[in-house]
Amino acid sequence: MTVSYVVSGFAVGVLVGLTGVGGGSLMTPLLTLLFGIHPSVAVGTDLAFASATKTAGTFAHRFKGTVRWDIVRRLSYGALPAAVITTLLLKHFGAVSDGISLVIRYSIAISVFLTVIALLFKSKLQTWLNAHPERQLQGLDLSRATILAGAVLGTLVTISSIGAGAVGATLLVLLYPRLSPAEVAGTDIAYAVPLTAIAAFGHWWLGSIDWSLLGALLLGSVPGITIGSFAARAVPEKFLRGLLAITLTSVALKLIW
Template sequence: MILEPQLIVELIILGLSTGFLAGLLGIGGGMLMVPFLTIIMSGRGISPDLAVKMAIATSMATIIFTSIASVRAHHKRGAVRWDIVKRLAPGIVVGSFIGSLGVFALLKGSYLAIFFGLFVSFSATQMIMNKKPEATRQMPGTAGQLGAGGFIGFLSGLVGAGGGFISVPFMTWCNVSMHSAVATSAALGFPIALANVVGYAISGQTVQNLPPSSFGYIWLPALVVVATSSFLMAPLGAKAAHTLPISKLKRIFASLLYVLAAYMLFKGIVSF
């Protein structure tokens, strides 16, 4: 597959958009990236089943770079809760391996597309509802955070997102401030992405009909272009997170997620 100018422009725009959102909302950009990568790949002759899987894997690979840029910006502001990162990360790594190396390889792309659509719809609803936690609720102990990390890593591996769609609501539910939750989610994106990418690369080695320049399920040309542009934009999103009205932005973003979720549900259903 040749990267013609139009494709490069599409990938750059996608990278800039997802990088900004990763820094702004701590979501890793995957919920936006996966549907658009699926559209791009499907339009260039890749089978729908394989396009969904490669979009998920490639999206996750870009988060390795986006998370580094985003967390550096948040760390400078002292917003990252490294104590939470240390407790969630081990479970995240284990859950990510189970999701990307095991379940992901066994499921058809159509099932993953439907699961992605349903879960993104749920995430969008949670954003709009914006429920406030009880004043006395706090983060669970070490064992509880290990278990939560495993759940976050596992689901992230199935949908190709950085885990912020679970970790940010989870932390705010436990009365971690929104800014700290977003910043900490950005830091968690690195172990989530790294563990899942290893799983995608290994599980995709025996797959037939992969496009040129693929490494397992990861499409390297898209990774390079999207990761570069998102890496440049993530710090700007992180900076904006401390000044913009996050609640209003979340409602706007949630509306977009409903549209993308509907597309992925349609894609999964017609692929049966």
């Protein structure tokens, strides 16, 4: 079974490197559906996985100067308290109970659907907003909306481990359409580091992290992400995103039905 986990980590790593979509959108449903791992354990393990990989990514983006720390701070004001409150609610209702398991399963499905929408419409939304500057938020309204977006993402990520990738990047594009693609990616990864770390710590407290599974996934994903990143230029982006959208939609439907 360990070999299967390593291979799965490698496959997800390649797809993440090729498409830039967060691993949680792929890894958590994979662990739940293919390996039959309890949803809360799949979420907790993936959060620890994401915390490790996104930390490395943040250092790279910081070195390139593509992190907007003012936006990271606003997102964190909403995301970090939301992660703590959500963890306490999971503890109160029982993170491994059948009822919470069903809630987590549906939350994963909703998060995957949001990822699909983000994949398909992010660039169109950015183009439309740049063509209509009067629709863009400014000043205090923008700050409040960013904090609220952080709170939504913090809740979503803690429950499902999904949302800090494509969904987070899409929200950044909606709120800050003038950010460059590199700044969107760097800022999205940077705020996700403390968020996934706190959420992972919460799941460790809840007892829903499988450390041997985490090690196997990391063993496969690191070379997978590297290979996928190098191969990304050779594969048409539209084809990849279309294939990924179809795959994720099928996964979300399977989670529900």
